[in-house]
Amino acid sequence: MTDNGLVTIASRFPVAETIERLMAAITARNMLVFARIDHAGGAAKAGMSLRPTELLIFGHPKGGTPLMQDKQTAGIDLPLKALAWEDADGKVWLTFNTASWVAERHGLDDGGAAVKAMDQMLPAVAKEATS
Template sequence: MSIEGLISIKSNYGPEETMERLEAAIKATGMTVFARIDHAAAAAAAGMKLRPTNLLIFGSAKGGTPLMQTVQTIGIDLPLKALIWQDEAGATWISYNDLIWLAKRHKAETKSKAAIHAMLIALDAVASTATTARVAPN
């Protein structure tokens, strides 16, 4: 699956456990979780069916503010978001915006290289923690 500007990682866990692991990993880094949006529950309330689809909105002023100081329009894409969803085969995925793509979108790639790099490392780390089984030490 390839959508421009979107990173998708297959999870070793179901949607709910992936969400719990992601939220815990985000909080462990000191970032704030602002909201959880259950799209499937909203669909059910409207009398419609949707496979598990949950959005987590999170971030840190320390990470986002330097980007917005450089190019204020990037604020439309902040705070960060991660979508935890289940495909038609039952696999669970985490998808999130590629920060390099976002920087290019707002023409901030050269002005905010260090901030973008730091945020990308943190985002990749929490997604990996949420989707990958911990290996026990030998």
């Protein structure tokens, strides 16, 4: 499903395993993993509950830099991010922004090849992570 630039796909795996599989798919493509954030773990440390929810921040300067050279505000949406989360029924999902949405959001004039490459890569790594 797609909503406001977000793509959400079902995962056959638990949240942590989905993120591990995503990391493997990303690093196999010579991209960098910048951070892995365990939102549920953070909530627990604050004495709050949250179903499993993890964010992965990743990318490569060769992909993101052309977008920021065009409009530096694109840096608010870069590096790329993917969120693995478990819904109230125990189903796991992976959600990410499309690069074309980022380009539209920031009114990018250039970076067409980078946007196209990201829009092809994101569904591919998501599929590897979730199926």
